[in-house]
Amino acid sequence: MVLNVRKKQIEAVERMLHFHAQPGSQGRLSAGGGLGSNGQTTPEEEAYKVLILDAFTKDLLAPLLKVSELRRHGVTMHLQLHQDRQPIADAPAIYFVQATAENIQRIVADGAQGLYDVLHLNFVHSISRQLMEQLAGGLVKTDAAQRIAKVHDMYLSFSTLEAGLFCLNLPEAYRHINEPTASEAQIEAVISDVVDGLFSTLASQSIVPIIRCPKAGAAQHLRSHDHILVLFDRNFELSVMLQHPWTYKPLVHDVLGLALNKVTVEAPEPAGAASTVLKPPPKRQTFEVGEADFFWEASGAKPFPDVVTDLDQSIAKYKQAIEDLNRRTGADVDPNADPNELMQANTRGLMSAVASLPELTERKRTIDKHTAMLTKLLDCIKNRGLDKLYSLEDSAIQGKCDLPGILSVIQGSKGTSADKLRLAIIYILTVDQLPGQADADRMQQLLEAAGADLSAWTYALRMRRMNLMGRSQGVAPVASSSASSLEGLGGFGSVSGWADKAFGQGLSSITKGVKTLLGGEQLTAVTLALDTIMEGRALPENDPFMTFDPKAAPGRAGRGSGPAREAIVFMIGGGNYIEYDSLQAWAQRSQPAKSIVYGSTDLPTGEIFVKQLADLGRLTPR
Amino acid sequence: MPPFGGQSIRDKTTEFRAIAERLRKEQGAAGPSGAVLHGAQPLGSGATQNGAFSQQSEAARKAARIGQGIHSTSQKLHKLAQLAKRTSKFDDPAQEINELSTLVKQDIQTLNVAIADLQSLSARTTDGNKQSISHSHTVVDNLRTRLKDTTKDFKDVLTKRTEVLKSNQDRRNLFSIRPDEGPSWQRPSSSQPQRQEQPLFGEAAFKGNMQSRGDDDAGPSSSERTPFLSQSSQQQQLQLMQPQDSYLTSRAEALHNVESTITELGGIFQQLAHMVQEQGELTVRIDENVEETLANVDSAQAQLLKYLNSISSNRWLIMKVFFVMLAFLVFFIVFIA
Numbered sequence: 036m037v038l039n040v041r042k043k044q045i046e047a048v049e050r051m052l053h054f055h056a057q058p059g060s061q062g063r064l065s066a067g068g069g070l071g072s073n074g075q076t077t078p079e080e081e082a083y084k085v086l087i088l089d090a091f092t093k094d095l096l097a098p099l100l101k102v103s104e105l106r107r108h109g110v111t112m113h114l115q116l117h118q119d120r121q122p123i124a125d126a127p128a129i130y131f132v133q134a135t136a137e138n139i140q141r142i143v144a145d146g147a148q149g150l151y152d153v154l155h156l157n158f159v160h161s162i163s164r165q166l167m168e169q170l171a172g173g174l175v176k177t178d179a180a181q182r183i184a185k186v187h188d189m190y191l192s193f194s195t196l197e198a199g200l201f202c203l204n205l206p207e208a209y210r211h212i213n214e215p216t217a218s219e220a221q222i223e224a225v226i227s228d229v230v231d232g233l234f235s236t237l238a239s240q241s242i243v244p245i246i247r248c249p250k251a252g253a254a255q256h257l258r259s260h261d262h263i264l265v266l267f268d269r270n271f272e273l274s275v276m277l278q279h280p281w282t283y284k285p286l287v288h289d290v291l292g293l294a295l296n297k298v299t300v301e302a303p304e305p306a307g308a309a310s311t312v313l314k315p316p317p318k319r320q321t322f323e324v325g326e327a328d329f330f331w332e333a334s335g336a337k338p339f340p341d342v343v344t345d346l347d348q349s350i351a352k353y354k355q356a357i358e359d360l361n362r363r364t365g366a367d368v369d370p371n372a373d374p375n376e377l378m379q380a381n382t383r384g385l386m387s388a389v390a391s392l393p394e395l396t397e398r399k400r401t402i403d404k405h406t407a408m409l410t411k412l413l414d415c416i417k418n419r420g421l422d423k424l425y426s427l428e429d430s431a432i433q434g435k436c437d438l439p440g441i442l443s444v445i446q447g448s449k450g451t452s453a454d455k456l457r458l459a460i461i462y463i464l465t466v467d468q469l470p471g472q473a474d475a476d477r478m479q480q481l482l483e484a485a486g487a488d489l490s491a492w493t494y495a496l497r498m499r500r501m502n503l504m505g506r507s508q509g510v511a512p513v514a515s516s517s518a519s520s521l522e523g524l525g526g527f528g529s530v531s532g533w534a535d536k537a538f539g540q541g542l543s544s545i546t547k548g549v550k551t552l553l554g555g556e557q558l559t560a561v562t563l564a565l566d567t568i569m570e571g572r573a574l575p576e577n578d579p580f581m582t583f584d585p586k587a588a589p590g591r592a593g594r595g596s597g598p599a600r601e602a603i604v605f606m607i608g609g610g611n612y613i614e615y616d617s618l619q620a621w622a623q624r625s626q627p628a629k630s631i632v633y634g635s636t637d638l639p640t641g642e643i644f645v646k647q648l649a650d651l652g653r654l655t656p657r
Numbered sequence: 658m659p660p661f662g663g664q665s666i667r668d669k670t671t672e673f674r675a676i677a678e679r680l681r682k683e684q685g686a687a688g689p690s691g692a693v694l695h696g697a698q699p700l701g702s703g704a705t706q707n708g709a710f711s712q713q714s715e716a717a718r719k720a721a722r723i724g725q726g727i728h729s730t731s732q733k734l735h736k737l738a739q740l741a742k743r744t745s746k747f748d749d750p751a752q753e754i755n756e757l758s759t760l761v762k763q764d765i766q767t768l769n770v771a772i773a774d775l776q777s778l779s780a781r782t783t784d785g786n787k788q789s790i791s792h793s794h795t796v797v798d799n800l801r802t803r804l805k806d807t808t809k810d811f812k813d814v815l816t817k818r819t820e821v822l823k824s825n826q827d828r829r830n831l832f833s834i835r836p837d838e839g840p841s842w843q844r845p846s847s848s849q850p851q852r853q854e855q856p857l858f859g860e861a862a863f864k865g866n867m868q869s870r871g872d873d874d875a876g877p878s879s880s881e882r883t884p885f886l887s888q889s890s891q892q893q894q895l896q897l898m899q900p901q902d903s904y905l906t907s908r909a910e911a912l913h914n915v916e917s918t919i920t921e922l923g924g925i926f927q928q929l930a931h932m933v934q935e936q937g938e939l940t941v942r943i944d945e946n947v948e949e950t951l952a953n954v955d956s957a958q959a960q961l962l963k964y965l966n967s968i969s970s971n972r973w974l975i976m977k978v979f980f981v982m983l984a985f986l987v988f989f990i991v992f993i994a
Contacts, residue, residue, distance in 0.1 A: 045667060055666070083720065083796045111795035112788065121786035125717040162669065171676040175684060180677040188667040238665040297942065319952070323942060384771040577839075 037599050038262075038632045041195040041326075043064060043239050045099055048191070051157050052086070052108040052129065053188060077103055085123055085151070086113040089132040092159055094204055095194045096131070098296040098325065116141055120150055127153040127184070133192075136169065143173030146182050153184045160231050161188035182243040190235040193634070196296050197326065200615055201634040203232035208636035209269050209608035210647040215655050229607060229636060236266070236603070236634060244603060249569055262601050265568060269608025272560040273495075274432055274464045276644045277457040278425040284335040285612040287324070287408060289640045290415045293612075296325045300411050322404045329398075330405050336616050341413070346409060349402055359496045360388050418448035424458055431465045438462070438474070445481045452487040453642045459487075460495045460648070469499060490652030491645050499657070559617045561604065566621065569602055569629065603632045609644060610635030719775045720796050723768060727803050730764040734810055737761060753910050754818065758811075762918060765808055772800050797884040815919050822912050 050056075086105065088096065105113060114120050116132055126516070128151035132138045146154060163171070167186075174180040195201040211217065213227045237244065244262035269276070280286050287293045291300060299321050324331040363384040416422060427440055441462050445455045459478055463469075468524040475496065482492060604618060615633045622629040639647070737757045740750050779793035 050666070055668070083717075083799070085792065093944055097942050101942060106795070106799055109799075111792045111799070114788070121788040123789045123792050126792055161667070167669070167673060167676060167764070172680050175677050175680045180681070183673065186669040186673040188669055190665045190667070242666060295944075606894055
C-alpha cells in the first residue's frame with residue numbers, strides 16, 4: 036500500500052456528499068455517461084443538494100474538488116455559511132463546517148428560519164459534547180430539530196495538496212509556538228489544533244504509526260507498524276525555510292506565492308498606459324497547478340533551466356501534434372486511392388481529430404500557463420538576482436561559506452531587503468564559528484543600509500548564540516555527487532532557441548552563473564534524519580530520536596523495528612516545497628522505494644517566514 | 658480497508674437525537690403546548706427523510722424522475738452496447754438491436770422533452786430569490802449534461818454497430834462476390850449464364866479475383882476456369898443464393914436504419930451541446946468566485962472614483978457656464994434695459 040492522503044480525503048468527502056450512504060449501494064450521478072460504470076443508484080442519491088462551507092472548509096475543498104466535480108455528485112451550489120443565504124425549497128443541505136460556537140449559532144438560525152428542508156451536518160474534525168448540547172438546545176427551542184437528518188464527525192481537518200503533501204492551514208504556527216510572551220493556554224490551543232489535524236490525518240489513513248521525534252522542542256509535547264510518524268520541530272532546521280529555491284515547484288511557491296495549489300500572477304502592464312490619477316488595478320491571472328497538470332508533475336522537481344528546456348520540448352511536441360492533425364485531415368489526397376475508402380478514411384480522421392481537439396486545447400492551456408509563470412519567474416530571477424542568492428546559500432548550507440560574496444550581495448543593488456536578510460540569517464545559522472563582533476556589526480550595518488528589518492536578524496543571532504537552533508548535530512549535510520551535476524549540463528544547449536524568443540535576451544547570461552548548480556539535489560537535514568530513522572541505522576544508545584509506540588504497553592518505550600517502508604513526516608511550525616522535494620527525491624532514490632508523506636502546519640514562503648522571525652524578535656525582551 | 662476509509666468518520670446522529678429528545682422533554686415539562694406539537698412529528702432519520710421526499714415540490718419530483726429515466730436509459734444502452742459488440746456473423750441479433758435502439762431513441766426524445774418541460778416549469782415559478790432560481794437552473798443544466806453524455810454514448814454504440822456491420826460485409830465480400838460487385842472481367846464474358854460465374858465460397862473465384870487485380874491480360878484465361886464447377890453444384894448454389902439475397906437486403910436495411918438514427922441523434926446531440934455550451938465551468942475552483950467578487954468590488958470602486966472625478970469636473974463646468982450667463986444677464990439688465 037502506498038500512502039496517498041489525497042485520495043483518501045477525496046473518498047471521504049465524496050462519501051459525505053452522498054449522505055454517507057452505505058458503501059454497498061454507493062452510486063454516483065455519473066455524468067461520464069457510465070456505460071458499465073454506473074452502479075445501482077437509489078432515488079435518494081439522485082437528489083440535488085446544496086453544500087454549505089465555512090472559510091476553513093472552503094480552503095480545504097478548493098484544491099480537492101472542482102465545481103464540475105461537485106456537480107457530478109449532485110451539488111448544485113456551494114455557499115458560504117456566513118453569507119446571506121436565501122431559502123431553497125426541496126433541496127437538502129449538506130453542511131461541512133468547523134465546530135465552533137459561532138458556526139453552531141448560525142446553523143441553529145438556519146434551522147429556525149427553515150432555509151432548507153433537511154440538514155446534514157458534517158463537522159470537519161469533531162463536535163464536542165458541549166457544542167452538541169448547544170446545537171440541540173437551539174434547534175429544539177426553535178422547533179427545528181427534526182430537520183437535522185444526520186450528524187457526523189469527519190476528522191478531515193487537513194488539506195491535501197498532492198498525494199504526499201498535506202498541511203493543516205494553521206498560519207504562523209512557528210511564531211505562535213515560539214512566542215516568548217504567549218501564555219500557557221495560548222500555546223496549548225495551538226498544540227491542540229496541531230494534534231487535531233495530525234490525528235485527522237492518521238485517522239483518515241486508518242493507520243497507527245510508531246512515533247519518532249527529536250528529544251527537544253515542541254515536538255516532544257505531542258504524545259499521542261509499518262508506519263512511522265516522524266515529528267520535527269521547525270527549530271530542528273531553520274535555514275531551509277529561508278533559502279532561495281532553484282527548482283521549479285519551490286520557485287513557484289517562494290517567488291510567486293503558490294497557495295492551495297493556486298498561483299496568482301500579475302499580468303505585465305502595458306507600457307506607457309499609466310494614467311495620471313486613476314490606475315486600474317493590475318490584471319491578475321490565476322493559475323491552478325496540481326496532479327492534473329502534466330507539465331507540473333513532470334518538471335516540478337527540476338532546476339529552472341531544465342524546466343525551460345522542458346517547456347521548449349513540450350511546445351515542439353504540441354506543434355508536432357497539430358501538424359499531425361492537419362495532415363490526417365488535410366487535403367493531400369492520394370489520386371490512386373479508392374474514393375470510397377478515401378472518404379471513409381477521411382471521415383474517420385476527422386472524427387478522431389474532433390475527439391482529440393479538447394485534449395490538445397487542454398495541453399495548449401497548460402503550456403500557456405507555464406509560459407506565463409516562467410516568464411514571471413525569469414523577471415524575478417533577473418531583478419532579484421535569485422541565482423546568485425541560491426548559489427551562495429547553497430554553499431553556505433553545505434558548509435563552504437563565502438563571506439565576501441555574501442557581503443557583496445548584501446551591498447549590491449539587486450534583490451529586496453528581505454532577500455538580503457534571508458541570506459544573512461542563513462549565514463548566521465549555518466556558519467561553523469560565529470563571526471566576531473566586528474564582522475557581525477559590519478553585516479548589521481550593511482543590512483540596515485539595505486533597509487532590512489533588523490529584528491529578525493537579531494533574533495536569529497541571539498538564538499544562535501544560545502545554541503537553541505541552527506545546525507542539528509550529527510547529521511552533516513552531504514554534498515551532492517559531482518557526477519549528477521555533470522550529467523545535468525548535457526541538455527543545456529537547447530535552451531537558447533525558444534527561450535530567447537520568449538524571454539528575450541538575458542537567459543543565457545543568467546543561467547551561465549548557475550551552470551554548476553544544475554542537478555545539485557539538496558539533501559536537507561530532515562531528509563538525512565529520516566534516512567537514519569528509516570534505515571534503522573542509529574544505535575539504540577545514541578539514538579537522538581525518541582520512540583513512542585502506541586501499540587506497545589504504556590510506560591515502556593518500544594524500539595523501532597528496523598527499516599520501514601512508509602513514513603509520515605510532520606513539521607511543526609511550517610514546511611516548504613524544498614523539503615518536500617528533497618524527501619520525495621530521496622524516497623524514490625532509495626532501494627527499495629519508500630513512500631513518504633510530508634505535512635506541516637502551514638507552508639509559508641521565505642518572506643513570510645522572515646516576517647515571523649521578525650515578529651518574534653520584536654516580542655523577545657532584550 | 659473499506660473503500661471510503663470509513664472508520665475515520667463517526668456518526669453522531671444518535672447522540673444528537675438523544676440530546677434533542679432529553680432537551681425536548683425538559684422543555685415539554687415547562688410548556689405542554691410545545692410537547693404536543695413535537696410529539697406529532699416522528700423523529701427517526703428514515704422517517705424524516707421520507708417525509709422530506711414526500712414534501713418535495715413538483716419540480717424536484719420531475720427532476721428526480723428525469724434522473725431515473727436517464728439512469729434506466731443508460732442501463733439499456735449498456736445492454737445495447739454488449740449486443741452491438743457481438744461480431745459473430747451467424748447469430749446477429751439484428752431484431753433485438755433494432756428494437757432496443759428504437760426504445761432508447763424514444764427514451765432520449767421523451768427525456769429531452771421532459772427537460773424542456775422542467776425548464777419552463779422552473780422558469781414559471783419565479784417566486785423570488787436568486788439562489789433558488791440558480792439552484793433549479795443548475796439542476797436543469799446538470800440533467801441536460803447527463804442526457805447529452807448518454808446521447809453521445811448512444812451515438813458511439815451505433816457507430817460501433819455500423820462498423821461491425823460494415824466489417825462483416827467486407828469480410829463477406831472478400832470471400833464471395835455479389836452480382837453487382839463482380840470483377841469487371843466477368844461482365845463481358847456473356848457466353849455463360851451470370852450465376853454460373855459466381856461461386857459462393859469457391860476458391861477459384863477468389864484466386865481469379867486476385868489474379869484479375871494482378872494483370873488484366875489474365876482475364877480471358879481465368880474466365881475459362883469457371884466451368885470447372887459441375888452443373889449440379891451450380892444448381893445447389895442457386896438454391897443457396899436465394900436466402901442469402903434476402904439476408905443481404907435485410908443487412909443493408911439494418912445498416913440504413915442505424916445510419917439514419919445516427920443522423921437524427923446528431924441533431925439532438927448538437928442541440929444539447931449548444932445549450933450546454935455556456936456551462937463551461939469544467940475547471941472552476943470552489944474559491945474562484947470569492948476572489949472574483951473581490952476583484953469586482955475593486956473595479957467597482959475604481960469606477961466610482963472615476964465617476965466622482967467626472968462629476969466634480971462637470972460641476973465646475975456647470976458653475977463656469979452659470980457664472981458666464983449671470984455675467985451676461987447682469988450686462989444686459991444694466992446696460993441694455
